[in-house]
Amino acid sequence: MYTMVEPRPVSRIPRARDRHRDAELRRHREQLLGTLFTSLSRRDQRVRGEHYLRGLLLADGRKSVRNIALSLGRPDEEQRLHHFISGSTWDWAPIRAAHAGFLDQVSPPRAWVLHAVTIPKDGEHTVGVDRFPDPRDGRSVNGQRAFGAWYASTAFSAPVNWKLFMPRHWIDDETLRGRADVPATVGYEPMGQCAADVVLEAARQFSVPPRPVLMDLRTDPDWCSARRLADAGLPVVARISANTPLVVADAVPASSDGRAVSSASVSALSILDSAKSLRRAVDWADPGGSGSVHTSWVAAVRVRRGARQLTLLGEWRPGQETPAQIWVSDLADAGPAELLKLTKLTRKVALDSSLGADRTGARDFVGRSFCGWHRHMTLASAAHTLRLLALRGGS
Incomplete structure (x- = not known):
């Protein structure tokens, strides 16, 4: 030894x-x-x-x-x-x-x-x-x-x-x-x-x-990895692309240009653009060890992909009009603040x-x-x- x-x-x-x-x-x-x-x-x-x-x-x-x-x-x-x-x-x-x-x-x-x-x-x-x-x-x-x-x-x-x-x-x-x-x-x-x-x-x-599995689906358009995990009973929190098609499951206010969100598949970015009025400020501690506290604006919308019910989460940094990150999760009971803080564990792993x-x-x-x-x-x-x-x- x-x-x-x-x-x-x-x-x-x-x-x-x-x-x-x-x-x-x-x-x-x-x-x-x-x-x-x-x-x-x-x-x-x-x-x-x-x-x-x-x-x-x-x-x-x-x-x-x-x-x-x-x-x-x-x-x-x-x-x-x-x-x-x-x-x-x-x-x-x-x-x-x-x-x-x-x-x-x-x-x-x-x-x-x-x-x-x-x-x-x-x-x-x-x-x-x-x-x-x-x-x-x-x-x-x-x-x-x-x-x-x-x-x-x-x-x-x-x-x-x-x-x-x-x-x-x-x-x-x-x-x-x-x-x-x-x-x-x-x-x-x-x-x-x-x-x-x-x-x-x-x-x-x-x-x-x-335990929840944090993953990146931006290069997996078919979501086959997420489906395997969900079918095995593991909750998933996954980062997705802005153009990922989803169906809105909740009533969402009209978008900034006055258009209602369709019940057909639309992009995640379009859904979140319509949900900007739902945004709330969330403080989160940087898991990188610096101890600094940051503030993000987040909004969550219930959506579907196929038969799966999901929460779509958008994160905006102060002063930004476009979400910095977009996530989906099947953690039904997790609120937007909890989901946001969970996603920051990917920063911890990267560091x-x-x-x-x-x-x-x-x-x-x-x-x-x-x-x-x-x-x-x-x-x-x-x-x-x-x-x-x-x-x-x-x-």
């Missing part, structure tokens, strides 16, 4: 509050490290797991196996660590469950956040790599696409499960499958199914109570990803092994939690 030491300014005498914070931080670290590898029956695997996790925190630059071994001062460990990640047979699912269980105790999540990740790669040999248009700007990207299921609260967020999207040609080509050691049980899943299953898989394996996961190797796996990618991502997620605990004093 290793100990991470948080530096303290020598010019300041520790106060009781600081000592309590440091003791709590050490306790959390020991708790996580004490449970993370209990599913590994062999001592050498537990030792390698701790070494790899420590290296993810210590290595500068890309978290390659070589850099991890060098950061530990153990260059001769490179081959053994490579085998531990890419050539061994240990199951990553119990380690992910242990990580989620730890987070459930120290910072119970308010929601799942479904976070899509694009990982640019050179060449064609990294598992799952493909060429595809970037949904943000349409430019061609060579890389991997993955989905992370994040536990998120206002105090802390961390990824607890991952799925790598495997393009159809990787699944259908026996040479590629063999080269990447893709298990026979892995078949092709469309993008929307892959996205939903990263949450569904975790929810079933971790045996946690249902924590840049502070933690992106710096502990979530984009750095280089290899052909499908199972190696999952093992690496499992330990990178635990390293993310340890890093953020150190940065935030265990809060």
Whole structure:
């Protein structure tokens, strides 16, 4: 077992509050490290797991196996660590469950956040790599696409499960499958199914109570991922595009130009334009850790998409005529203020990803092994939690 030491300014005498914070931080670290590898029956695997996790925190630059071994001062460990990640047979699912269980105790999540990740790669040999248009700007990207299921609260967020999207040609080509050691049980899943299953898989394996799932449907016009989650009993809060067609289920005042809203499908933006008179100011604390309080104007309208009853939520920033963000939710009992504050957890995940996961190797796996990618991502997620605990004093 290793100990991470948080530096303290020598010019300041520790106060009781600081000592309590440091003791709590050490306790959390020991708790996580004490449970993370209990599913590994062999001592050498537990030792390698701790070494790899420590290296993810210590290595500068890309978290390659070589850099991890060098950061530990153990260059001769490179081959053994490579085998531990890419050539061994240990199951990553119990380690992910242990990580989620730890987070459930120290910072119970308010929601799942479904976070899509694009990982640019050179060449064609990294598992799952493909060429595809970037949904943000349409430019061609060579890389991997993955989905992370994040536990998120206002105090802390961390990824607890991952799925790598495997393009159809990787699944259908026996040479590629063999080269990447893709298990026979892995078949092709469309993008929307892959996205939903990263949450569904975790929810079933971790045996946690249902929580809302925050997601982005702007690149999923058919909403197949949201339907899978809703059919499984998980509430959904989803960001949508302004031109998404919806049917108004409530009476809405006439729009600013005097036109009534039709009972036929109209765009979400048109509906919200008609609902501007319903807007109310809502204060919300920035979950990014700055402590600043912001004010948004929000309006909610009951709508339908197919047979589903939903709440359409628009958020306007002060002085704006067009909504900054548009969301829909099937949380029937949640008011506009509650829904708005819930959506801000996506800001928390974006910030924590840049502070933690992106710096502990979530984009750095280089290899052909499908199972190696999952093992690496499992330990990178635990390293993310340890890093953020150190940065935030265990809060």
